[in-house]
Amino acid sequence: MAGRVLHSLALLAVVAPAVLAATTCGGGTLCPSDTPCCSQYGQCGVGAYCLGGCDPANSFSLDSCVPAPVCQSKTYSFDNLDGIVANTKYLGDSSKADWVSSGTPLSYNGAVLLTMAQDTVGTLLASTHYVWYGKVSAKFSTSAGAGVITAFILLGDSKDEIDFEFVGVELESAQTNFYSLGITNYNNGENATGLSDVHENMHEYEIDWQPDTITWSIDGKVVRTLDRESTWNATSNRYSYPQTPARVQLSLWPGGLASNGEGTIEWAGGLVQWDSPYMTNGYYYATFDEVSIECYDPPSGANVNGTKSYIYTDKSMTNSTVEITNDNTILKSFLATGTNMSAGYASSSASASGTAKSSDVATIPGLTGAGPGTNGQRGDNSSDSSDSASSSVSGSATASATGSASTGFVQGDGGSGSNGAAQYGGNSESVLRGSLFAVVVALVGLCIM
Numbered sequence: 225m226a227g228r229v230l231h232s233l234a235l236l237a238v239v240a241p242a243v244l245a246a247t248t249c250g251g252g253t254l255c256p257s258d259t260p261c262c263s264q265y266g267q268c269g270v271g272a273y274c275l276g277g278c279d280p281a282n283s284f285s286l287d288s289c290v291p292a293p294v295c296q297s298k299t300y301s302f303d304n305l306d307g308i309v310a311n312t313k314y315l316g317d318s319s320k321a322d323w324v325s326s327g328t329p330l331s332y333n334g335a336v337l338l339t340m341a342q343d344t345v346g347t348l349l350a351s352t353h354y355v356w357y358g359k360v361s362a363k364f365s366t367s368a369g370a371g372v373i374t375a376f377i378l379l380g381d382s383k384d385e386i387d388f389e390f391v392g393v394e395l396e397s398a399q400t401n402f403y404s405l406g407i408t409n410y411n412n413g414e415n416a417t418g419l420s421d422v423h424e425n426m427h428e429y430e431i432d433w434q435p436d437t438i439t440w441s442i443d444g445k446v447v448r449t450l451d452r453e454s455t456w457n458a459t460s461n462r463y464s465y466p467q468t469p470a471r472v473q474l475s476l477w478p479g480g481l482a483s484n485g486e487g488t489i490e491w492a493g494g495l496v497q498w499d500s501p502y503m504t505n506g507y508y509y510a511t512f513d514e515v516s517i518e519c520y521d522p523p524s525g526a527n528v529n530g531t532k533s534y535i536y537t538d539k540s541m542t543n544s545t546v547e548i549t550n551d552n553t554i555l556k557s558f559l560a561t562g563t564n565m566s567a568g569y570a571s572s573s574a575s576a577s578g579t580a581k582s583s584d585v586a587t588i589p590g591l592t593g594a595g596p597g598t599n600g601q602r603g604d605n606s607s608d609s610s611d612s613a614s615s616s617v618s619g620s621a622t623a624s625a626t627g628s629a630s631t632g633f634v635q636g637d638g639g640s641g642s643n644g645a646a647q648y649g650g651n652s653e654s655v656l657r658g659s660l661f662a663v664v665v666a667l668v669g670l671c672i673m
């Protein structure tokens with residue numbers, strides 16, 4: 225719970241100076257009806273706020289969030305960037321995109337590089353399809369250096385989470401972890417050690433997620449097993465076991481930013497050095513060669529009433545509140561929401577940035593001033609000048625050098641500094657550590673003009 229509060233504080237601190245204060249949500253604070261969707265970063269909006277990461281329990285209503293595309297068994301070889309769509313363009317059509325990106329992914333030698341240039345907060349790819357139990361493996365080499373975190377995780381809209389994480393100063397180990405509903409538990413993490421240099425070498429990391437057990441493996445060797453039975457929490461009267469549909473997320477992010485909490489920086493191995501020999505062409509990078517997803521059948525007793533999408537029937541977000549439906553997953557525009565998926569501009573001849581009112585609406589989590597795009601059809605219009613980030617990937621060292629909005633996403637506590645830490649005292653140090661905050665990705669669009 226403290227973690228959630230901190231998410232919001234952290235984001236406020238990062239985003240508030242740049243924009244009008246965004247409405248925050250989380251921990252039982254719901255979004256208002258006009259910006260009904262609570263993003264995974266704890267802010268309210270429409271459009272992309274209602275897609276992947278939208279938290280039904282803290283949104284205006286359970287159906288504010290758009291239904292989530294069901295699991296699809298597939299191997300992604302990253303031979304090019306074709307399946308990767310910027311979060312400023314994705315409207316929920318998982319048949320046209322495999323991954324939604326923030327930051328700067330680059331294609332290199334048949335793999336995708338997640339890059340992190342100076343003064344950016346790295347790159348995140350989130351799968352468009354969710355997984356509700358399945359075997360997910362990824363072949364990659366990590367980045368390296370103090371403060372630099374590489375991650376391969378499963379993350380639910382409920383904030384159930386299953387992790388492989390890599391700290392750039394520990395090149396012979398992988399950290400495994402899990403969370404239930406985003407509740408911090410310091411005893412959940414374990415280290416798999418004795419690996420050959422994870423930066424120099426590609427390894428295959430696998431998460432085998434079943435209703436009763438989770439198995440983490442590296443190069444075919446089991447390094448950890450978690451039984452659901454061992455996670456019973458008598459206080460909450462439920463298993464603290466990841467049990468709700470999750471997206472696969474690949475990321476490279478700076479745990480070691482001066483603005484992060486001391487505990488986060490320490491966990492990350494110190495401050496990020498922006499002149500590190502581990503940087504190439506001006507950026508840190510992690511190399512993802514392949515990801516493979518093998519979906520399992522829905523658990524016995526699952527609430528099945530279709531084949532296309534997952535929804536929640538209750539805020540408790542247990543396995544038994546998940547329903548498989550035929551509900552539509554695609555929004556018509558960045559002004560739409562789960563309860564009005566066809567909302568958009570009335571006139572198709574709207575001027576470049578739409579009406580003044582709608583351009584004030586938060587449409588892309590963390591990306592400030594993005595507005596809904598031309599005619600609310602950002603997703604269909606690659607020439608929209610307010611688009612930013614990975615659509616214009618150039619390989620340049622500075623993601624912000626293009627002159628469009630600079631999009632860095634902040635992971636870690638994102639500079640909650642004074643307000644976060646002061647309120648929670650010493651405890652916040654550890655609260656801010658670790659993979660819980662790999663989730664707190666805030667795209668901060670700085671209008672450089």
Ligand SMILES: *[C@@H]1O[C@H](CO)[C@@H](O)[C@H](O)[C@H]1NC(C)=O
Nearest residue numbers: 391394397399413414415491
């Ligand atoms: C894993 O390794 C990190 C870094 O050395 C350390 O901080 C952490 O306590 C270790 N975790 C466990 C469970 O041993």
Ligand SMILES: *[C@@H]1O[C@H](CO)[C@@H](O)[C@H](O)[C@H]1NC(C)=O
Nearest residue numbers: 407408409457458459460464
């Ligand atoms: C059990 O659940 C309670 C209430 O959600 C939570 O505060 C506590 O941290 C949980 N305990 C463990 C060990 O996860």
Ligand SMILES: *[C@@H]1O[C@H](CO)[C@@H](O)[C@H](O)[C@H]1NC(C)=O
Nearest residue numbers: 463523524525526527543544
């Ligand atoms: C949900 O989990 C419970 C254990 O907490 C199990 O008994 C039940 O079969 C599961 N239901 C589904 C639909 O997975």
Ligand SMILES: *[C@@H]1O[C@H](CO)[C@@H](O)[C@H](O)[C@H]1NC(C)=O
Nearest residue numbers: 527528529530547549550551
């Ligand atoms: C199943 O889905 C249909 C629409 O696809 C809906 O009308 C019906 O109420 C649903 N049934 C249940 C039990 O949810």
Ligand SMILES: *[C@@H]1O[C@H](CO)[C@@H](O)[C@H](O)[C@H]1NC(C)=O
Nearest residue numbers: 559563564566567568569570
């Ligand atoms: C959906 O939004 C449009 C405006 O974009 C509006 O005209 C329409 O009435 C809305 N529908 C509902 C059911 O609210």
Ligand SMILES: *[C@@H]1O[C@H](CO)[C@@H](O)[C@H](O)[C@H]1NC(C)=O
Nearest residue numbers: 598599601604605607608609
């Ligand atoms: C896309 O952008 C161009 C130029 O900005 C504009 O002329 C066109 O109408 C836009 N298309 C849509 C679908 O908004």
